[in-house]
Amino acid sequence: MSDGNPHGTGLTRRQLLHEMGLSSQWRLREQALAGRAGKAALAPPPTAILAVAGDATAAVEVFEVVEAVEAVEVLAPAPVASSAALPxxxxxxxxxxxxxxxxxxxxxxxxxxxxxxxxxxxxxxxxxxxxxxxxxxxxxxxxxxxxxxxxxxxxxxxxxxxxxxxxxxxxxxxxxxxxxxxxxxxxxxxxxxxxxxxxxxxxxxxxxxxxxxxxxxxxxxxxxxxxxxxxxxxxxxxxxxxxxxxxxxxxxxxxxxxxxxxxxxxxxxxxxxxxxxxxxxxxxxxxxxxxxxxx
Known part of the structure; x- marks a missing residue:
């Protein structure tokens, strides 16, 4: 896919951070280094180090967002209790x-x-x-x-x-x-x-x-x-x-x-x-x- 997301969601990590208002402020230093080395498939780094995004040429790793069916608890409206509440x-x-x-x-x-x-x-x-x-x-x-x-x-x-x-x-x-x-x-x-x-x-x-x-x-x-x-x-x-x-x-x-x-x-x-x-x-x-x- 041209957006770098194999699951077709169209959302790169940069776009996800943009949703949070962070696209030009923060990124994980290890992820930028892994992107430069072409290692986007590696597991997350052992530590998360914050770095100010100042290198415009640095590659940013794309997170894979896997679609999943959610187990949602939908509750019926409560009936009026017929007895007093328990202590x-x-x-x-x-x-x-x-x-x-x-x-x-x-x-x-x-x-x-x-x-x-x-x-x-x-x-x-x-x-x-x-x-x-x-x-x-x-x-x-x-x-x-x-x-x-x-x-x-x-x-x-x-x-x-x-x-x-x-x-x-x-x-x-x-x-x-x-x-x-x-x-x-x-x-x-x-x-x-x-x-x-x-x-x-x-x-x-x-x-x-x-x-x-x-x-x-x-x-x-x-x-x-x-x-x-x-x-x-x-x-x-x-x-x-x-x-x-x-x-x-x-x-x-x-x-x-x-x-x-x-x-x-x-x-x-x-x-x-x-x-x-x-x-x-x-x-x-x-x-x-x-x-x-x-x-």
Whole structure:
């Protein structure tokens, strides 16, 4: 193909980064060197080093974007509950025992907070249920509420471009969820009480997926997983840990970055989001590389 993409998507890595507003600012140094040597088929480099794009003649490796069918969780509108809600402790224990089918059914019927009043449908998540990568956003918007899938519309398109820029795509080794499963009125940020009410569902998703890395997109997502750990700016660039109550010995690395909807409004922070993605890829390599045996 004349665009250098054997799958015919027509999107080179330069174009994907352009979607993020980064085409003239950032690239991976190793990828430029591999492009010069004609080694585009090699596996990703062992480390991700950021470099300012100043050499106009340097070749840029093209990422292959493989089309895949997504496993979308579409949930039916919730019926009105005929009995009082379970006590908080009993509810959490019940949710902690659910499998995927039970979780999907429970989310669809949930009436534990006021967000259920105006929703069209609950949005559990989308993607590979055995994914190594877990991305968590804030909550469904109007389009997500209509389609039953997280991150659609302009913010979803930007997230897809961000994933493709680091050799990922939704539905393949990636799962995408939200801190709350029902749309807040007016697409507002979820409130702390709403996040806390929905937290058992998110914890159960993490337990079922067992990801190698969690990327939190936005302050609400950070609060849902890490609690009140400060401002988003103070959390960026740090590595946190998530430990399941039933498997406290296993720590999952956690990174915090900007929500794609925020990046659409604040273009100057797209370069920072690219730094976060590169750092996330380095952490994933470390998490998936077997430890060296002692001499």
């Amino acid at each position: 908080a402790v009993d509810r959490e224990q019940q949710i902690a025992r659910l499998d995927w089918d039970g979780l999907r059914h429970s989310v669809a019927e949930c009436r534990a907070c006021g967000l259920c009043e105006e929703r069209r449908q609950a949005v559990l998540g989308v993607g590979d249920r055995r994914a190594e990568w877990l991305f968590i956003g804030e909550g469904p918007g109007v389009e997500e509420d209509a389609r039953g899938e997280p991150f659609v519309g302009p913010a979803g398109q930007l997230l897809d471009a961000m994933l493709a820029a680091i050799d990922l795509q939704r539905g393949e080794n990636v799962y995408i969820a939200n801190a709350v499963k029902c749309r807040p009125p007016g697409n507002r940020t979820p409130e702390s009480a709403e996040i806390a009410t929905c937290a058992p569902y998110l914890r159960r998703q993490i337990a079922l997926i067992q990801p190698r890395l969690i990327v939190l997109l936005g302050r609400a997502a950070a609060n849902a997983v890490l609690g009140d750990s400060g401002s988003l700016a103070s959390m960026r660039g740090k590595t946190f840990e998530y430990r399941d109550a039933d498997n406290a010995e296993t720590a999952i690395p956690v990174l915090v970055s900007y929500h794609p909807a925020y990046l659409l409004r604040t273009l100057q922070d797209k370069a920072k989001a690219w730094e976060d993605l590169c750092r996330a890829r380095m952490l994933m390599r470390a998490a998936t590389t077997p430890a060296s045996l002692p001499a």
